[in-house]
Amino acid sequence: MKIIGSVFLIMLLASFSAAAAEYRIDDRGAHASINFKIKHLGYSWLTGRFNTFSGTFNYDAENPNAASIKVDIDVTSIDSNHAERDKHLRGSDFLNVDKFPKANFNSTKITDKGNGKIEVVGELTLHGVTKSITIDAEKIGEGKDPWGGYRAGFAGETKIRLKDFGMQERLGPASTEVYLDLHVEGIRK
Numbered sequence: 001m002k003i004i005g006s007v008f009l010i011m012l013l014a015s016f017s018a019a020a021a022e023y024r025i026d027d028r029g030a031h032a033s034i035n036f037k038i039k040h041l042g043y044s045w046l047t048g049r050f051n052t053f054s055g056t057f058n059y060d061a062e063n064p065n066a067a068s069i070k071v072d073i074d075v076t077s078i079d080s081n082h083a084e085r086d087k088h089l090r091g092s093d094f095l096n097v098d099k100f101p102k103a104n105f106n107s108t109k110i111t112d113k114g115n116g117k118i119e120v121v122g123e124l125t126l127h128g129v130t131k132s133i134t135i136d137a138e139k140i141g142e143g144k145d146p147w148g149g150y151r152a153g154f155a156g157e158t159k160i161r162l163k164d165f166g167m168q169e170r171l172g173p174a175s176t177e178v179y180l181d182l183h184v185e186g187i188r189k
Contacts, residue, residue, distance in 0.1 A: 020060040023152060023186025025071065027054055031153075031185035034073060042174025048080035048089075055105075057186055059152055061142065064112040069120065069184070073103040094167055100128050108132070120156060127165045133158055135182065150188040157181050 025032050034053055040046040055071035076097045078089050090097045107122035120135040137156030145151050159179045162169050169176045 020058045020063070020066060021150075021152075022189045023057050023059060024189055025053075025055040025057065026151070026185045026187050027052075031183075033181075033183045034071075035181040035183075036178050037181070038171070038178045039175045041172050046080060046085075048078060048086075050075065050077050051079050052077035055184075057184070059142075059186075064118060064139075065110055067107070067110040067118075069105070069107045069110075069122070071105045073105075074101065075103050075126075076101050095127060100126070103127075105133075118154070118156075124160070124165075126160075127167055129165045131160075131164050133160060135180075137182075140185075145187075151185055152188070153183075153185040155181075155183050 032053075034050045035047065036049065037045045037047045050073050052074035053071055055069065057067065057069035059067045075095050076090060078086055078095065078097075080086055080089065089095055092098075103124070103126040105122050105124045107120055109121040111119040111121075113119055116139040118137040118139065120137050121132060122135070123130050124133045135156040135158045137154050140153040140155055142152035143150065157180060159177045161177050163176065
């Protein structure tokens with residue numbers, strides 16, 4: 001009886017994994033982006049992005065709660081459209097990329113909120129510190145592309161506090177949080 005139960009469990013797990021598709025985030029075609037903004041002294045917004053990142057996600061429209069995502073970010077690729085400022089952001093006052101050149105995010109729980117809304121909880125490692133964050137996301141769409149592939153796209157946003165990731169707040173009390181604006185389009189493998 002144990003053998004029959006084990007075979008049934010293996011078949012059940014195999015059918016579940018076959019239903020969820022694995023996607024590679026399309027970072028090469030510029031169809032994904034990791035953008036940020038933070039108030040500059042409380043007077044304006046400083047905006048930018050990370051140019052180099054990669055990742056994968058698993059997604060099944062019939063069971064969105066079983067989805068997962070993993071993203072690796074090359075923090076040295078920070079780009080605020082100002083070379084001297086980027087050099088400062090890479091330095092020890094902020095990201096300290098010589099010591100912490102990479103960041104990553106691994107989801108731990110995905111909750112389907114209905115109507116295309118999704119809550120993504122996961123571990124973000126940045127500046128040598130790992131913290132749980134929540135991303136409010138939405139499914140943008142999915143379907144065949146003109147090149148014979150299949151794609152799915154999502155957008156999300158969250159905010160993090162500098163001090164939670166061991167970075168000093170050097171721009172004043174109005175500049176303690178960084179807002180992240182995330183766009184992910186994946187190509188099914």
